[in-house]
Amino acid sequence: MSRPKCWRRIDGEPVCKIFEAARRPRVVMEEIILSMDEFEAIRLADLEGLYYEQAAARMNVSRQTFGRIVEEARGKVARVLVEGLALRIEGVAIEMAAKPTFGCRRRQHSGV
Numbered sequence: 001m002s003r004p005k006c007w008r009r010i011d012g013e014p015v016c017k018i019f020e021a022a023r024r025p026r027v028v029m030e031e032i033i034l035s036m037d038e039f040e041a042i043r044l045a046d047l048e049g050l051y052y053e054q055a056a057a058r059m060n061v062s063r064q065t066f067g068r069i070v071e072e073a074r075g076k077v078a079r080v081l082v083e084g085l086a087l088r089i090e091g092v093a094i095e096m097a098a099k100p101t102f103g104c105r106r107r108q109h110s111g112v
Contacts, residue, residue: 032085
C-alpha cells in the first residue's frame with residue numbers, strides 16, 4: 001500500500017483553469033491534466049525563479065518531492081505546447097496559504 005499524499009501549500013488558484021490551442025475544435029482535442037501542486041511548482045520555479053529548496057519550503061514538501069513535481073509538470077506543459085493539446089488545471093490535496101489580514105484594535109475584528 002502506498003503512502004498517503006501530504007497536503008501541499010499553494011499561494012493561490014490560477015486565473016484560468018483551461019488552456020487550449022487556437023483553431024482546433026475542442027471536441028477532438030485531447031486534454032492534459034495539470035494538478036494544482038504541479039501548477040504551483042511551475043509558478044515558483046519558472047515564474048518566481050526560486051531555487052528548489054526555497055520552493056519546496058513554500059509548498060511544504062521535500063526538495064526531492066518538489067523536483068519530481070516540477071519535472072512532471074514541465075513534461076506535461078511541453079507536450080501541450082508541442083502537440084497542440086488542451087491543458088486543464090485541477091486541484092487535489094492542497095492547502096491554501098493564509099492571506100494577510102489586518103487587525104482593528106478599536107472594533108475587535110479583522111479583515112483581508
